[in-house]
Amino acid sequence: MGFTRTQIAIAISVGGLLVFGFLGYIWWLSNQGPVLARSVDRDPLTGLPLTITMNPLRDRTIEHSSNKFLRELRDGHCDELLSQWEHDYHKKYAHFICKSEAQHPLISWQLAEWEDAPPLTILHYSAKRYNTPGQPGSYLGQMTVTTENKDGQWVVTKYDAMY
Numbered sequence: 001m002g003f004t005r006t007q008i009a010i011a012i013s014v015g016g017l018l019v020f021g022f023l024g025y026i027w028w029l030s031n032q033g034p035v036l037a038r039s040v041d042r043d044p045l046t047g048l049p050l051t052i053t054m055n056p057l058r059d060r061t062i063e064h065s066s067n068k069f070l071r072e073l074r075d076g077h078c079d080e081l082l083s084q085w086e087h088d089y090h091k092k093y094a095h096f097i098c099k100s101e102a103q104h105p106l107i108s109w110q111l112a113e114w115e116d117a118p119p120l121t122i123l124h125y126s127a128k129r130y131n132t133p134g135q136p137g138s139y140l141g142q143m144t145v146t147t148e149n150k151d152g153q154w155v156v157t158k159y160d161a162m163y
Helices: 006-030 061-074 078-083 092-102
Strands: 035-038 052-054 106-117 120-130 138-150 151-160
Touching: 006 138, 035 106, 052 106, 061 078, 061 106, 061 120, 078 092, 092 106, 092 151, 106 138, 120 151
Parallel strands: none
Antiparallel strands: 035 052, 106 120, 120 138, 138 151
């Protein structure tokens, strides 16, 4: 059984419409910011949205630099990381962060919020950490990584965590 010209025209038209719709959606996504949607419900303690929907086409260089920083922090290189900041940070605060990170090591983290505050970008994470040494188990906490674009490179300029 053969197809009629009308059926072939309808099939080509529907296929073209689907391709046009898909390309339009991709174009729309490319013009959106990094966060497509935030939930109305917020965490009562932190004020962060319970869920966010990220744009799959966003520029991830900020996240890569932040994740690199967090991996080095998790791997025990806190003193080396924060020694660069001692002119910005107070030495006592840098030592407090390193001591706290040693007592409550990071296990994993997940992006919870993205905040643009030009020229800075603030990434809020939900972090899973080990309890204090001698106590079994782990707990969930919050941490914030602030990045700044310096000479075309995204650099971590501040780190805060709730232990």
